[in-house]
Amino acid sequence: MSNYSKYWIVTDLDGTLMDENYDISPAIKTLHLLSELDIPVIPCTSKTASEVRYFRKQNGLFDPFIVENGAAVYGFNKSSLSEWELILGMSYKDLRIILMNISNIVNYHLIPLNDLNKDQIFELTGLSDQSINRALDRQWSVPFLNPPDEIFEKVKRVCQTYNVHVFKGNRMSHLLSSESHKGEAVNKLKVHLKNKDVKIIALGDSQNDLPLLEYADISIVVPGKNGPNKYLQEGIDKGKFRLANAPHAQGWSNSVEDVISNINDFKC
Numbered sequence: 217m218s219n220y221s222k223y224w225i226v227t228d229l230d231g232t233l234m235d236e237n238y239d240i241s242p243a244i245k246t247l248h249l250l251s252e253l254d255i256p257v258i259p260c261t262s263k264t265a266s267e268v269r270y271f272r273k274q275n276g277l278f279d280p281f282i283v284e285n286g287a288a289v290y291g292f293n294k295s296s297l298s299e300w301e302l303i304l305g306m307s308y309k310d311l312r313i314i315l316m317n318i319s320n321i322v323n324y325h326l327i328p329l330n331d332l333n334k335d336q337i338f339e340l341t342g343l344s345d346q347s348i349n350r351a352l353d354r355q356w357s358v359p360f361l362n363p364p365d366e367i368f369e370k371v372k373r374v375c376q377t378y379n380v381h382v383f384k385g386n387r388m389s390h391l392l393s394s395e396s397h398k399g400e401a402v403n404k405l406k407v408h409l410k411n412k413d414v415k416i417i418a419l420g421d422s423q424n425d426l427p428l429l430e431y432a433d434i435s436i437v438v439p440g441k442n443g444p445n446k447y448l449q450e451g452i453d454k455g456k457f458r459l460a461n462a463p464h465a466q467g468w469s470n471s472v473e474d475v476i477s478n479i480n481d482f483k484c
């Protein structure tokens with residue numbers, strides 16, 4: 217990617233670009249168009265670096281990527297042929313201990329994804345074999361089973377004591393350092409690539425995307441089949457976020473094409 221692109225598409229993957237079966241096919245044509253226009257597509261996801269490396273390879277993406285809900289950012293340096301890494305987070309090991317402490321305080325067993333067996337993970341995520349190994353390769357966040365809403369609210373309050381915060385995705389919640397979230401990760405990437413004036417077009421579908429959508433210049437909520445996530449409704453009602461006109465990759469594609477058709481000067 218050009219370090220000086222005027223626009224970046226920064227996108228969540230699960231539930232946004234991908235549907236519940238991890239299908240992105242309705243967006244393939246738009247991804248090709250973005251590549252022709254030299255507009256970077258930067259995944260910004262709760263997935264691990266291992267998962268996103270694999271995803272990029274499958275889909276011919278070469279731009280930097282943000283993983284584990286903003287806890288780390290990666291990119292490839294063409295001249296040194298090596299990957300670079302920016303860490304915003306706290307280590308998995310420390311976060312595991314904090315999750316246990318929080319469980320005790322809220323008196324509810326918060327179960328880390330990595331403690332489930334492969335059958336249970338398949339049931340929850342639809343992933344199997346190598347995909348599970350990639351999903352469990354956590355470095356800077358701890359995913360855990362979504363607790364009931366009232367417990368989640370208690371967990372959020374206790375987090376402040378430990379300098380961590382939690383985000384709720386569709387399938388699971390994530391514990392990570394309060395220094396890291398998707399919006400901060402994009403900010404760090406701008407600084408790293410010395411492109412502070414780039415305009416961010418962000419797409420997300422869940423509560424964990426709020427910091428990204430709030431940070432972006434153009435923010436698009438991609439709904440599920442039953443409409444938008446309740447945590448994003450307020451932003452839509454206030455006119456801060458646009459709502460895509462279809463779920464998942466189709467809505468992603470329609471919204472991105474709509475935005476870029478209204479921009480005439482992509483390049484420097």
Ligand SMILES: [Mg+2]
Pocket residue numbers: 228229230231232385386420421422
């Ligand atoms: Mg999502």
